[in-house]
Amino acid sequence: MDVPEPREISDATLAEMVRTVEPTWDLREAVPVERGFCSVSRVVVDDGGASRTLYLKASPDGDPRSIPTEARLQAVLDARTSIPVPEVLGVVDDGDALPTPYYLMTALPGEAVAYERVCRLDDDALRRLARETGRYLAELHSVPAVDRFGLVRHDGPELTGERPSGDPRPLTVAGSREEWPSYLREYAARELDRLADSRFSDLASDLNRWVEKRLDALHGPFEPVLGRNDHGLHNLLVDPETGEITAVLDWGYTLAAPAAFDFEFAVYIYGGAFLAGLPDVPDRRPLVREAMLSGYRTAAPDRAEAVSTPVPLYGALAAARIMNDFRHLDVPDGCEAAVMDRIRADVRSLVDG
Structure with missing residues (x-):
């Protein structure tokens, strides 16, 4: 399989991506995360004066791949099972101005191990x-x-x-x-x-x-x-x-x-x-x-x-x-x-x- 390198997304673009899901949130911090071939960022947003840590997962190259399906699946599992999956807060499937598709999700505790x-x-x-x-x-x-x-x-x-x-x-x-x-x-x-x-x-x-x-x-x-x-x-x-x-x-x-x-x-x-x-x-x-x-x-x-x-x-x-x-x-x-x-x-x- 041809695996692309995850693309870098600027903080300004990430801020706009977050606001597309929730217009009242302001981006405080963004850190790229190594996770597969997708472009994943840990983002901290200002939610009415309180900080909130979330994750944003985007296509590495504009190809939809399976990102839209993944977001829908997580929503189904969150609604119908006790499987601990991140809550999906919003999905953007397509758009010319932003690196779509992408979705924003909650952070869960635990350690990522090899x-x-x-x-x-x-x-x-x-x-x-x-x-x-x-x-x-x-x-x-x-x-x-x-x-x-x-x-x-x-x-x-x-x-x-x-x-x-x-x-x-x-x-x-x-x-x-x-x-x-x-x-x-x-x-x-x-x-x-x-x-x-x-x-x-x-x-x-x-x-x-x-x-x-x-x-x-x-x-x-x-x-x-x-x-x-x-x-x-x-x-x-x-x-x-x-x-x-x-x-x-x-x-x-x-x-x-x-x-x-x-x-x-x-x-x-x-x-x-x-x-x-x-x-x-x-x-x-x-x-x-x-x-x-x-x-x-x-x-x-x-x-x-x-x-x-x-x-x-x-x-x-x-x-x-x-x-x-x-x-x-x-x-x-x-x-x-x-x-x-x-x-x-x-x-x-x-x-x-």
């Missing part, structure tokens, strides 16, 4: 994080919003500074498929094509054959639900000592998929298997799976059966994504070969098993 730090949480903290993840996924999967498979988008009216509705009905699915195996075959083909050009290209041919056999054996029924699809500590705010999740951020890649697909990706990522090649990092997928199931059952006991049985195909595709993005992992110096060997062995155990 993706790889999940491997360093102690068992109790990881268990809590996994249990809360399971509960939040159960709530997400229960929102009645989609009836096809694919990336979630919206088909509502354009906004010029207003708050988005919490109504899920304008949510739609781009390039949708009615049949999950058809969509998953295309999804898997993209990941495996990338794998052939990665540092794990030696696995591509065998994994492709293994995936094809599993795709042929898939049988439903399959129910599309809103899926997180972008799991990782980098998209959360947490208390790293306790594992409490205080904010779930960045919803731009939400995917309509079966609940089990979303669940298995979370188990793989939070289980830390991708860094288990380090001598002091265990593979804690069993701990994470058990805790996630516990949390899922508390929020949606009637849906838990759909995620209770592991699906190796989905776990393999989660591993493929890690391999494709391996260059972005922060691996300790001198340990890359060991980590890569462990990932290869993990995938080989599936392919040869």
